[in-house]
Amino acid sequence: MNSPAFDLLMWARGPAFDIALTIFIGGIIIRVLEIVILGRKKDMAAPKGNPVAQGFKTIFSRSIPREGLVKFAPITYLGGYIFHLGFFVAFLFFAPHIALFTDAFGIKWPDAGRVIIESATALAVIALLALIYSRMTDPVRKALTTFDDYLVLILSGLPLITGYVAVNKLFGDGQMMIAIHILSVEALMIAFPFTKLMHAVTFVMSRYYNGTIQGRKGAES
Amino acid sequence: MANTPMLAEMMKTHGISRRAFMKYCASLTSLMALSPALAPRVAEALENAPRPSVIWLSFQECTGCTEAITRSHAPTIEDLIFNAVSLDYHHTLQAASGHAAEEAREHAMKQHYGKYILIVDGSIPIKDPGYSCIAGISNLDMLKETAAGAAAIVSVGTCAAYGGVGHADPNPTGAVAVSEIIKDKPIINVPGCPPIPVVMTGVLAHFLSFGIPELDELGRPKAFYGNSIHDRCYRRPFYDKGQFAEGFDDEGAREGWCLYKLGCKGPTTKSACATVKWNNGVSFPIEAGHPCLGCTEPDFWDNGGFYKPLSVPAGDYRDAGLAAVAGGAALGAASALLAKAGKTKAAQAHETVDAHDLEKSS
Numbered sequence: 341m342n343s344p345a346f347d348l349l350m351w352a353r354g355p356a357f358d359i360a361l362t363i364f365i366g367g368i369i370i371r372v373l374e375i376v377i378l379g380r381k382k383d384m385a386a387p388k389g390n391p392v393a394q395g396f397k398t399i400f401s402r403s404i405p406r407e408g409l410v411k412f413a414p415i416t417y418l419g420g421y422i423f424h425l426g427f428f429v430a431f432l433f434f435a436p437h438i439a440l441f442t443d444a445f446g447i448k449w450p451d452a453g454r455v456i457i458e459s460a461t462a463l464a465v466i467a468l469l470a471l472i473y474s475r476m477t478d479p480v481r482k483a484l485t486t487f488d489d490y491l492v493l494i495l496s497g498l499p500l501i502t503g504y505v506a507v508n509k510l511f512g513d514g515q516m517m518i519a520i521h522i523l524s525v526e527a528l529m530i531a532f533p534f535t536k537l538m539h540a541v542t543f544v545m546s547r548y549y550n551g552t553i554q555g556r557k558g559a560e561s
Numbered sequence: 562m563a564n565t566p567m568l569a570e571m572m573k574t575h576g577i578s579r580r581a582f583m584k585y586c587a588s589l590t591s592l593m594a595l596s597p598a599l600a601p602r603v604a605e606a607l608e609n610a611p612r613p614s615v616i617w618l619s620f621q622e623c624t625g626c627t628e629a630i631t632r633s634h635a636p637t638i639e640d641l642i643f644n645a646v647s648l649d650y651h652h653t654l655q656a657a658s659g660h661a662a663e664e665a666r667e668h669a670m671k672q673h674y675g676k677y678i679l680i681v682d683g684s685i686p687i688k689d690p691g692y693s694c695i696a697g698i699s700n701l702d703m704l705k706e707t708a709a710g711a712a713a714i715v716s717v718g719t720c721a722a723y724g725g726v727g728h729a730d731p732n733p734t735g736a737v738a739v740s741e742i743i744k745d746k747p748i749i750n751v752p753g754c755p756p757i758p759v760v761m762t763g764v765l766a767h768f769l770s771f772g773i774p775e776l777d778e779l780g781r782p783k784a785f786y787g788n789s790i791h792d793r794c795y796r797r798p799f800y801d802k803g804q805f806a807e808g809f810d811d812e813g814a815r816e817g818w819c820l821y822k823l824g825c826k827g828p829t830t831k832s833a834c835a836t837v838k839w840n841n842g843v844s845f846p847i848e849a850g851h852p853c854l855g856c857t858e859p860d861f862w863d864n865g866g867f868y869k870p871l872s873v874p875a876g877d878y879r880d881a882g883l884a885a886v887a888g889g890a891a892l893g894a895a896s897a898l899l900a901k902a903g904k905t906k907a908a909q910a911h912e913t914v915d916a917h918d919l920e921k922s923s
């Protein structure tokens with residue numbers, strides 16, 4: 341006798357994970373190499389300022405909003421911050437997730453308890469909903485939004501929601517919900533290299549590049 | 562069956578007081594998640610039910626299930642439940658052997674046709690039925706023949722319920738569960754490797770007093786298999802606080818912290834271990850410091866490793882990861898070089914145009 345939930349869980353933990361991991365890692369490497377090898381045209385002009393220093397600085401300084409912008413677009417900024425922080429707290433400090441890193445790389449770090457993980461998850465989901473709402477209602481954002489944007493928002497929200505449901509056994513079969521949670525993460529991994537999710541890797545390169553342009557001109561970035 | 566002694570008489574001969582019996586019925590009632598008000602009905606049913614004939618067939622098994630039930634802190638009121646039934650055939654426990662034993666089975670079958678309870682432990686090999694025979698009769702034939710006259714079947718242990726260890730990858734004998742072969746009889750699955758003795762007797766008591774209990778989608782009585790170990794585990798507060806044992810002899814293990822990181826399958830396993838416990842309620846594996854293996858679930862032998870945390874991928878994902886690095890590097894470089902070649906070509910094909918040319922062409 342087979343249990344469909346157990347079989348799905350084992351598929352998600354086995355072959356499906358291998359497939360997702362292969363596409364995830366392979367895809368990221370392909371895209372990064374394409375960008376790096378293609379390169380940019382060499383700028384022969386002597387730089388006025390310090391492009392390298394400005395480049396590195398920009399990688400970090402762009403994480404801090406410009407003055408006045410938080411007030412100008414509060415949902416985008418606050419929602420963005422809360423979502424990213426919440427997502428990473430839940431992702432990186434939930435003990436079962438750390439167990440995965442320990443198994444893969446032999447490294448470990450302290451985990452956070454249920455209260456922190458679940459608050460982070462809930463906040464991230466609320467922030468995500470606010471971001472979707474603002475995209476759907478603000479006429480300018482609406483015009484700028486593509487299918488890709490919604491897809492990415494939904495794909496990054498599903499692991500949070502399914503994880504919360506699985507841990508708290510809100511509904512459904514326990515095994516089935518864990519299987520669905522793992523599969524939702526695998527969907528995110530597969531989409532990662534081919535969507536805007538790639539920004540999690542390429543932001544370093546693009547910020548550095550933008551910073552160097554300013555640096556060349558002798559401007560502060 | 563008319564002259565088979567009733568339970569009341571059995572109790573007298575066993576020196577069991579009525580009070581002790583009522584207490585047992587009350588605990589059974591609560592175990593089965595029934596209202597306490599039903600305890601007298603359980604008692605009445607057990608007392609007045611004629612002892613049904615039970616035929617116990619053991620196929621590809623390790624005798625762990627039989628061991629568990631017979632070693633259940635005997636003699637207790639639980640083996641009285643076994644005295645309340647007439648165990649007419651159990652080739653490990655009966656004195657007779659060979660053809661004499663088979664005669665006993667055939668006799669019981671004939672006498673109680675359509676009314677006996679069939680208990681099975683062990684899986685059935687179907688790749689070549691000759692892999693496991695009793696008195697020259699293959700397990701497959703014996704099961705089909707005996708099931709035909711049974712009122713109901715109880716598959717005791719994960720082997721009979723879901724195939725168990727015999728069915729584990731690569732399943733050399735083609736082992737299957739009883740439910741894969743018998744489709745026209747009610748089957749109660751009592752999985753576990755082995756199942757908790759009191760659960761086995763509890764299921765029988767339920768069957769005797771109220772008939773077939775309510776079953777889940779895997780054929781298990783909901784009363785005993787309704788909750789996950791994780792939901793009833795006394796170590797759960799440590800899980801929630803994020804305190805885990807990381808080895809069998811580290812500080813966390815000594816402090817009694819959660820065993821998730823040591824591979825505990827409690828979150829995906831439904832069983833009564835955490836509440837009913839083992840050995841007369843003394844303890845259960847997690848209390849003894851060992852993670853749950855998930856033995857009441859189908860295919861638990863193939864769940865990726867007993868000591869691998871549930872969140873860790875079950876396969877050889879490192880190989881996949883390394884292949885992806887190599888493949889990604891090759892493909893990425895190739896595609897980038899292709900793009901670069903395209904760029905150079907475009908640059909070469911680029912014609913410089915000046916104002917005169919433009920004038921000419923216009």
Ligand code: SF4
Nearest residue numbers: 622625718719720754
């Ligand atoms: S379920 Fe476990 S204890 Fe029972 S027969 Fe199979 S291997 Fe043995």
Ligand code: SF4
Nearest residue numbers: 791794819820825827
């Ligand atoms: S020991 Fe196992 S069942 Fe108990 S809380 Fe930890 S993971 Fe859950």
